[in-house]
Amino acid sequence: MRARGLGKQLGVGALLLVLLAGPAVAAPSGEEAARDTGTVSLRTAPATDAEADLQGVEGLTGGVAELGPAVVEQVPARLYPDPAAAPGADAGDPVTDSTTPRPIDVPRQPIGRFEESTRQPQPIAAGFQPYQSGKVNPVPFGRVDTTGVRVFKADWDGKVYDHPIAQAQYALNTLESYRLTGDPVYLDVAVRNAQRIIDRRHVVDGAWYFPYDFTFDLHRNGRGVLTPPWASGMASGQALSTFVRLHEVTGQQKWRDAADATFAAFLQAPDGRGYFSSWVDAQGLLWLEEYSRYPVTDSERVLNGHMWSMYGIWDYWMMNDYAQADAERLWRGALYTVERTGMSIFRNRNWYSLYSAWQRYLAHTYHVHHQQQFLMLYRMSHDSVWISRAGVYREDHRTPNNTTGFAVISPRTTVAYRLDDSAQHPKDRTMRVLETRSLSITRTTGAAYDRRGRMPDGGPHVLRLSAGYLQGWWVVEDHRKAWSKTMVDIHSYLPDAKLYVDAPTRLAIYRFDTAGNNVEGKLVTLQPGTFYGTHRSATVEGRPSWLLRGGAYDGWVLPQQATVKVHRNPGWRVG
Known part of the structure; x- marks a missing residue:
């Protein structure tokens, strides 16, 4: 394998994601310098959830947000350790719940044809990849069982359950702490969580799925209720990331084998009864499905879950020396889906974006996550349209935290x-x-x-x-009326983006001191044919602004305006 140096308060509504940041401590000396080689004198506000989400790890919780010191529970009992005993698991059994896909182990057809983006996945340097936050989180934290594995306490019945997504995210969090410290304690916790995911797997025609043992009504409205056991494509995606990274760290074949079997789930087409992690709609769009249902058109199509699953597929592509054809094809198909739907279906002009395409609830908590995931798509594709789209979402509704x-x-x-x-x-x-x-x-x-x-x-x-x-x-909040003295709503770019103008353009740029005071401004003329680098944008003095890096204007702040555009490489298919 080529070195990677190239690189959820379950409330009345949706099952929400909250950061599993835990009580973070400083990264080892030099790590922050490695993560951002440029500096801007404007003081940055304390890190927000959104900023951490770009590379950080989140976890599903229930009842209350489970941050901070650990709460220890007993190991949950498994509902269907033998998938053949699950309701509807035998293809000849009468169907009592025709909505929830079941672990029916019969031969499956491959996923059908779908539209693909013209963009290619790109390597990302170590330290900047998905789930790499640059933070060390002492363990244990949050709700865990007596073996140190992440568990979930439902607020509707008070019971404790296994939760594959939460366990994968816990493992990814502790793997990041291991990457930064080398402390084997973190690796041990990651292995325990990953092994729990494996031990609970259901196998369908060779592909691994990871079941949930509780009934789940996503928006508590009686629509699309999933009954146990049910499986999630987002669990497939984040378990895939977990297994890939454990293989990278340990070199053990068992983790590569686990990654191979988990990836195989994305290659299986729905068959009308069985589990599925992906499907193709009538427009040829590939969906990586967090909440799958039958008929397939009643699947939820959750935007954030789709993109997190893309992270897993990218990881699998990377593990295979950036040359795994099925992974590249699935990733490009999933990317094209967001290219087509990010602005037409999920954007909600001047308000929160939508959480999902089926029930169309607002993404109050997830709106900022969507922005940060768009920015990760920029890292993965080098297509600056994701910078622009993240900026549009930011101006639709700024950070509500x-x-x-x-x-x-x-x-x-x-x-x-x-x-x-x-x-x-x-x-x-x-x-x-x-x-x-x-x-x-x-x-x-x-x-x-x-x-x-x-x-x-x-x-x-x-x-x-x-x-x-x-x-x-x-x-x-407006740059003429009132504004935060500190820089907020930060979007970071890797690689640096390039700004340009079509004609000589005279405009004002500004400098700020470490206290956030505007200490200097001047008029400059930007020239066509010249690129002006930027590694970040933010809300500065109440308006979206570019933070310039490199060249004559290094360290200056340029308010965004229509005449200053973000350079795109050619080949954009959607328009």
Whole structure:
């Protein structure tokens, strides 16, 4: 194998992802320098969930967000250790649940033809690949059983279950800690979680699937309820990443064999009864399916789950010396699906994007994840359209997380708002105006803020102040009115992107000091035929801006504008 140096509070709605970041400690000396060789003097706000998600690991939880110190449970009992005993597993059995695919071990047909992107997968340097966060997380953390394996406690019945996605993510998290430290404790935890996934597998015509032992109603609305055992294509994708990386670290053939058998699931077509991890719709789009159902058109088509499964396929391609034809074909097919649907189906202009294409619930928590996954697609494809699309999603709705910072407030801020924002979860906040208050501010001032959001129906981005006489009131976030003093909504690019103009363009660029103060501005003329490098963009002084790197304007901040474009390599098929 070629060296890689080339490189989910289950609430009333969806089963949510939350970071399994744990109590992170600093990476070894020099790691941060290796991760970002350029610097910008503008101070960065504390790392947000979104920023970590680009390379970090998430985990599914239930009831409450399970971060921090470990909660230890007994090892869960298996519901169907013999898949042949599962309801509907015998092809001749009467069907009581015709919706949930079952572990029917019969010969399967290969996945049919599908449309493919013109882009090719690209190697990514070690340290920048999916799930490589650059953070060390002491173990154990979150909910684990007595053997140190990640488990899930359902809030609807109080029972503890195995959860293949959560276990794969736990393993990926600890593998990152092992990569950074070399401490075998982390490798041991990763192996334990991966082995649990293997031990619980169901085999269908040689392909491995990883079952769930609980009934699951995704949005708790009675639609598309999955009954046990059921399997998830996202579990296939993240288990695939886990097995690939364990093979890389240990060199053991068992992990390559596990990766081969897991990848095989993506090559099997649905047959009307059995498990499946992928399917092709009537438009020829390949879906890597997190929540599969029959008929196949009732499968959920979850955007984030589709893209995480792409990570696993990319890992498998990498393991095979960047030359595995089936992996490359599946990856290009999955990429084309996002190329076609990212803006037409999943984008929800001026609000949160959609979580899935079937039930079409809003992706309140996942909206930021979509942006970060687009940025990973840029790393994987070097197609800068994903930079642009991530930016469009960011401006549709900026980071809604509860966050802290300092807001600069100018005299142009003339109104404050009380909004319907008291609910804990963003999906339950209507953000509609309850009360307004006229303001007369004579000089630029400021106050701490504790939340960001957007008013509905195409309304402005807003900040909620948490100190002073306007505590609890919202003000418009805009570069002429009020803004975070620190850089927020950060998007990072690897490789660096290239900006250009079509004609000589005179515009202003700015420098900031380490406290976030705008200390210098000047007018410059950008020339056609010249590329201007950027390794990041962010919301700076209330507006999206490029952070320039290299050349005469290294370290300067350029507000985004229509005349400054991101260079694309030719060959874009969708348009």
